[in-house]
Amino acid sequence: MQTNKLYLYPVWVRLWHVMNALMCLILIISGVSMQYSNPEYPFIRFDLAVSMHNISGIILSASYLMFFIGNRFTANGKHYRIRIQGLIASLIKQARYYAFGIFKGEQPPYPVSTEMKFNPLQRFTYGLTMYLFVPLVLITGWALLFPETIVTNFFGFGGIQATSLLHVTAGFLISLFLIIHVYFCTIGHSPSSNFKSMIDGYHEAH
């Protein structure tokens, strides 16, 4: 079968992505270890998990800044712009394809192109994760690193407690995104082709 290669992932996106993925994995593993560990038998020794979490959080913040500036000043940012008009219909069309059409060998409703590298579901979930969940986890993480900056009383709740709840919720949503993201990345020209494209920059299309 003939394949068509499109250059969709510039070097800075690939560098940002590998750093982002690695740091998120370390943050999730160390975060879960701190949250659920039995002090006597921790998955990762508590003080070590705290250091791992703080250092990878700082590196993630720097790489997020790179992503934010890169998307603001290069053409990559256009792929993240969500248009409200027709949004629900396009999400349903793509979800219908993933649920049924793909198994019947139908053509994708939004084929990958240099103008539109993400389908509507990708655009929506990548946008939500990168412009809401990740900033939320970073801002609350920095606040917890410097707890003296947090208000002591937030509508009757302890400020630290409320910040920590927001932090854990955002972390949970990112973890959920990660599992679904990696699964959907296996739906490509071949199960490994999307992973390869994040190494060499070229997307393999039919």
Ligand code: HEM
């Ligand atoms: C083990 C971890 C991960 C793997 C193996 C992975 C894999 C991939 C692959 C193969 C792509 C290219 C295909 C596509 O565009 O859908 C991609 C793109 C992307 N990933 Fe991941 N990913 C991981 C973690 C993450 C995490 C933690 C986030 C966000 C918190 C993330 C956000 C994104 C975004 C926003 C893109 C699109 C980048 C662009 O082209 O602008 N990924 N990922």
